[in-house]
Amino acid sequence: MVIERLPKPLRQQQLLKIIEENPFVTDQELTRQLKVSIQTIRLDRMELGIPELRERMKQMAERSLDQVRSLPLDEVIGEVIDLQLDKSGISIFEIREEHVFSRTGIARGHHIFAQANSLAVAVINNEIALTASADIRFVRSVQLGEKCIAKAYVRSMSGKKGKAKVEVFTYVGEEMVFQGNFLIYRSTGEEYSEGVSQHENRD
Amino acid sequence: MVIERLPKPLRQQQLLKIIEENPFVTDQELTRQLKVSIQTIRLDRMELGIPELRERMKQMAERSLDQVRSLPLDEVIGEVIDLQLDKSGISIFEIREEHVFSRTGIARGHHIFAQANSLAVAVINNEIALTASADIRFVRSVQLGEKCIAKAYVRSMSGKKGKAKVEVFTYVGEEMVFQGNFLIYRSTGEEYSEGVSQHENRD
DNA sequence: CAATAATTAGAACCAGGTACTAATATGTAG
């Protein structure tokens, strides 16, 4: 093995570090910093699975684009296909390009949450319904193109004002991908005062 | 002037729009969409001051890099203003028209959740970080125009892979409006398999 | 010493351009 010019694994580690803290470095510059030929640099990149400069920039650019695309989700998430007020409800939400991380195709958590939350709120038959708290589990990741079917069940109610417990399960086919317990605050709408929060029913 | 092949200013406007909604388009593709020669496309880009594809990608990549400097400025909802990996982070998110119920001006829960969730994920210094579960409370409702300041603290970590507990508090001014405990699954990225979920870290 | 691993060299090729020159429409004003 090499002894003078720094052992290979060590050099590769350095290469990794250099690129990590400056992704815009060219192979040309790397030869200067690591004192090896450009071919060696390229072999190293290959072995380490590091793409070329342009590909690295492209990936970063895509990531920054994702940020912009993720914001404009205002309306109620998912399509409600069944609703029995104060009892249960079902909604469908298909994962599209704008809902996933472009690199992995995995859906962003807040979209899955949003569908469930929207449904939990919709199922409550009050002028105003806001999520007070929630306890949620992402059972498995959801991929681009998958159809999420959320089912909500009202587990308990306390009077015309007060709180309601709603349980939501989200499925892709037979598989459960998400589960959550929502505590929904219900009000007639006279005042949306303190000690409570998020979300009302219908727009 | 041209009459058949669509007047120049109109074509340039279209070009601008196409690039705006898909910055990754090549001149080659633009010729197909606008039905003019590649030279015309390039003259148009010149006149409009639109740089070439690679330059556009580079700029996007740079922007995403120096927003928080260092890579981990992910798919964060809200603007990250401080980030100490594996320790803590702060982000700001202003509630605008598109985030509220039009009738009441109350912010929809999933936006508040999204900010907190994004930050909880961003603060974890791993290739992939996904929300496994969360326990959240909406303390009080947030109104249109209010600035939400989310603060995340890593409470515990278990090795390089495994789970991390992150606590997030969101404030409007002095008031706490949201609080959540997130269990984040961390992985090196070899496989984003089962039994886990949402959200990854860096690209 | 021969076999193996690591490194270097070099040439061909590629995408997605820039820069520049020149020819060819297409109008429009006089």
Place this chain on the structure above:
DNA sequence: CTACATATTAGTACCTGGTTCTAATTATTG
């Protein structure tokens, strides 16, 4: 109708930052 101006297209040379492939040259080690 002609002259001139503006638009559009064509074509070539060149650039960066690579990939791919073949081959030669150094170690290194068993």
